[in-house]
Amino acid sequence: MILARRTLLLGAAASLTGCDRLARNERFREALFSAENFHRWAQRSLMARDALAHEFRPDQISPIFRANGTANPNTPEYKALWRNGFADWRLRVDGRVSRELSLSLSQLHALPHREQITRHDCVEGWSAIGKWRGVPLRTILDGAGLRSDARYLVFHCADTMGNGSAYYESIDLIDAVHPQTILAFALNDRPLTVANGAPLRLRVERQLGYKQAKYLTRIEAVSTLAGIGRGKGGYWEDHAGYDWYAGI
Numbered sequence: 001m002i003l004a005r006r007t008l009l010l011g012a013a014a015s016l017t018g019c020d021r022l023a024r025n026e027r028f029r030e031a032l033f034s035a036e037n038f039h040r041w042a043q044r045s046l047m048a049r050d051a052l053a054h055e056f057r058p059d060q061i062s063p064i065f066r067a068n069g070t071a072n073p074n075t076p077e078y079k080a081l082w083r084n085g086f087a088d089w090r091l092r093v094d095g096r097v098s099r100e101l102s103l104s105l106s107q108l109h110a111l112p113h114r115e116q117i118t119r120h121d122c123v124e125g126w127s128a129i130g131k132w133r134g135v136p137l138r139t140i141l142d143g144a145g146l147r148s149d150a151r152y153l154v155f156h157c158a159d160t161m162g163n164g165s166a167y168y169e170s171i172d173l174i175d176a177v178h179p180q181t182i183l184a185f186a187l188n189d190r191p192l193t194v195a196n197g198a199p200l201r202l203r204v205e206r207q208l209g210y211k212q213a214k215y216l217t218r219i220e221a222v223s224t225l226a227g228i229g230r231g232k233g234g235y236w237e238d239h240a241g242y243d244w245y246a247g248i
């Protein structure tokens with residue numbers, strides 16, 4: 001669907017033959033980038049900004065929610081936290097905020113929850129329906145108080161990818177305050193497993209799978225994505241040219 005729209009926008013230039021060679025061309029990448037912006041603008045103008053992603057019935061939940069990407073961060077720090085049932089884990093909230101926060105899992109459990117049964121779509125060609133429970137991100141941001149120059153939220157993760165770069169993702173403030181954007185600690189009525197991102201992951205339901213950052217350690221409010229990773233707003237955006245705005 002995204003590809004079809006993109007092809008439409010870019011016309012013949014986007015014909016997928018020779019795509020790799022084209023992608024190395026800076027001017028083509030600029031065109032891609034503006035099409036991405038257009039796609040984002042179009043999606044947001046045609047639908048209400050707070051439109052909800054479809055929610056499914058309990059009987060539609062997939063029997064298995066497969067794991068993808070990192071299935072265990074496997075660092076000494078993560079293993080120590082896991083061994084202790086994540087009692088010592090903390091979520092740091094910092095950057096362009098008025099009050100830095102350091103939240104334990106039990107503090108998160110004590111906050112109002114939201115539950116949603118949604119479909120996760122991975123660009124690698126699989127989907128799964130799962131029931132997520134977690135704290136609306138908005139609640140946390142209200143507690144931290146975003147400063148007026150905050151424009152993005154960066155989600156730092158505990159895992160490092162094969163090339164030594166940490167996994168991270170980012171979203172803008174529109175998605176940050178969307179009612180279905182939650183920090184999830186449970187999947188299908190069970191605490192998140194390590195494979196699915198324990199102890200806490202992001203769910204941003206109107207975007208693709210790679211935006212759903214697992215193994216959260218820190219949420220940083222920033223005014224620009226420059227200087228974070230390679231500056232494109234996420235691990236896959238930096239390393240494989242994935243779209244920063246992965247709307248579905």
Ligand SMILES: Nc1nc2c(c(=O)[nH]1)N[C@H]1C(S)=C(S)[C@@H](COP(=O)(O)O)O[C@H]1N2
Pocket residue numbers: 065066067068069070121122123157158159167168195196197209210211212213214215
């Ligand atoms: N920290 C971290 N988050 C991540 C990934 C990862 O490798 N590390 N993979 C992403 C991708 S591509 C997908 S499809 C989903 C997979 O979530 P799951 O393992 O619960 O299926 O997590 C996303 N979030």
Ligand SMILES: [Mo]
Pocket residue numbers: 068121122123124209210
């Ligand atoms: Mo994915």
